[in-house]
Amino acid sequence: MAEKSVIDLLHSAGHDDGGYDESQIQVLEGLEAVRRRPGMYIGSTGPQGLHHLVYEVVDNSVDEAMAGFCDHIVVTLRGDGSVRVWDNGRGIPTGIHPKVQKPTLEVVLTMLHAGGKFDSKAYKVSGGLHGVGVSVVNALSAWLEAESRRDGAVYRQRFERGRPVTPLQKAGSSEATGTTITFLPDESIFETTAFDYETLAQRLRELAFLNRGLAVELVDERTGRTSKYRFEGGIVSFVQALNKGKGPLHPQVCYLSGQREGVAVEAAIQYNEGYSETLYSFANNIHTVEGGTHETGFKMALTRAVNDAARRLGFLKENQENLGGEDVREGLTAILSVRLPEPQFEGQTKTKLGNSDVRATVDTVVAEGIATFLEENPQAARAILEKAVMAARAREAARRARELTRRKGALEVTALPGKLTDCQVRDPEEAELFLVEGDSAGGSAKQGRDKRFQAVLPLRGKILNVEKARLDKVLGHEEIRALITAIGTGIGEEFDIRKARYHRVILMTDADVDGAHIRTLLLTFFFRHMRPLIEHGYVYVAQPPLYRIVPKRGKDREPRYAYSDAQRDRIISELGGWEAVETPQRYKGLGEMDAEQLWATTMDPARRTLLAVSLQDAIAADQIFSILMGTEVGPRREFIQEHAHEVQNLDTIG
Ligand code: 0RA
Secondary structure, eight states: OOOOOHHHHHHTOSSOSSOHHHHHHHHHHHHHHHHHOHHHHHSOSSHHHHHHHHHHHHHHHHHHHHTTSOOEEEEEEOTTSOEEEEEOSSOOOOSEETTTTEEHHHHHHHSOOSTTOGGGOTTOOOSSSTTSOHHHHHHTEEEEEEEEEETTEEEEEEEETTEESSOOEEEEEOSOOEEEEEEEEOTTTOSOOOOOHHHHHHHHHHHHHHSTTOEEEEEETTTTEEEEEOOTTTHHHHHHHHHTTSOBSSSSOEEEEEEETTEEEEEEEEEBSSSOOEEEEEETTEEOTTOBHHHHHHHHHHHHHHHHHHHHTTSSOTTSOOOOHHHHTTTEEEEEEEEOSSOOEETTTTOEEOOTHHHHHHHHHHHHHHHHHHHHOHHHHHHHHHHHHHHHHHHHHHHHHHHHHHHHHHHSSOOSOTTOBOOSOOOTTTOEEEEEESHHHHHHHHHHSOTTTEEEEEEOSOOOOTTTOOHHHHHHOHHHHHHHHHHOSOOGGGOOGGGOSOSEEEEEOOSSHHHHHHHHHHHHHHHHHOHHHHHTTOEEEEOOOSEEEOBSSSSOOOOEEESSHHHHHHHHHHTTSGGGBOOOEEOOSGGGSOHHHHIIIIIOTTTOOEEEOOHHHHHHHHHHHHHHHSSOHHHHHHHHHHHGGGHHHHTOOO
């Protein structure tokens, strides 16, 4: 294989079998391979792939922090579109590499290395999208400048499209150590090169939570905005932040940690008064959205430890059944973080940990930690056990209720809700369901749609407050029942993705605060009760236009539609300025569009833009929702005051 790894080179310094020329060819072939098939290395060339460039560089700095040599990272978004990642680690080594006969810094930045067991760093990631190496970032950048502060000096080297354009040069002296990487993503490779502050801030905050004491800053020189994260409590602070506004059931967070067979395990647990489960797991700082062996071990240990305590303290009598896993996770907020030398990432999105021995290791550490916590905190133990016993009862009641409705449903002629205007095709792959806010927009959508493959379900009034309602109550709500029946998958334990009647479920709400609210409600519902629907990429948000602009004269009086203020201004200037157009119509709601306009702007697959909802979007919605609807008034007031000026931003997803 042409893409020989740097590890091989670093580890085989003794026996020379190639030399300068061969390694030079490898460099060029390696860079070309990355530029030819960027998706193979960073997942995509869309916004996600673009942001991965930053994560890749930051991961290297975090590795330095995990090794104990770095406690500060600064990411700067610069006015020219470039990004700078600064750290106070050891600095990239600059000495001549014995094998390649070039400075190690140049080797690190130009040679592909397979999956990152680079210089046997203990916890470097070996799968997934992270850990591909800074050389990939270099290959995909129009230019990159690397600076290393080490051994009393500052060294610099510049690259263009991955190739060195200067040699490594000493550029001054410095007593400090660390690395600064500045790069401009290549716009001939990426669909978009605009970095999103929120996206980066979210990930950097997560890294700060996962690495206790590490200071991580984000500076946006384009806007002057800055954020700084540093958590003395680490994942304990993470759990407290997640439970903010959700009414913690016990004041102390259960924190446990341990190391066995080369795997470091850390978990923080706190229950709240709500009914949903929030368990975020990480392996080597990567969010394992699809779970995996560490999560399985955690859940098994939690179930066993809670049942043991319930028996011991008399919450379960001898003749009573054990509490189920779902019962002991009702109202649970937990972070599980594991670190291991060679993680295997599997699953559709490579976010499922596959190392089979990790399950037992996590199980042992977690079971012991929870047992100790429950013994040492009897009040917390009582609150948790009471809640789990209640959950078991409610689940049993819900099961009976479901059985009743199922029997009733079987006798009815048609199971589909009356409000649903279905499409003709039966192939879910082709079929789309529009969830439309309000009856008048629902009417336009029904008229405007392509009835062959587009179905419409209008949603009216206030959809229930899913936050406060248990699953059995949620089921009792008519709007939600119609939604569940239309989608066809069922919910909760009985959810079956194969029964989905549509592979596109499209939220179509007004571009105002109420619309954003309904969207938040629906996303929260999907997140909590139909999560695989989001994970499979079946949930979308429609993008209705904000303006309609009609040219005054000329042959072409076709109306133009603008989806933002900036686009409105651009269109008007293209048409010849404000004189050349009628007063632009600002749409306040979907209801102002007639059927044809709705079709042309928002529903026609050839002309519309749909935003795919990611799990990250849904998690964000869930958090906004908890704060807006939660039982505690304090955080809600704070949130509204803090964000009142950003309502525009709240309205955009993706
Ligand atoms: C290679 C070896 C060592 C550290 C690094 C690279 C390194 C890379 C980056 C990228 C951004 N920040 C970074 N910090 C360090 C090990 C250092 C040693 O052994 O002295």
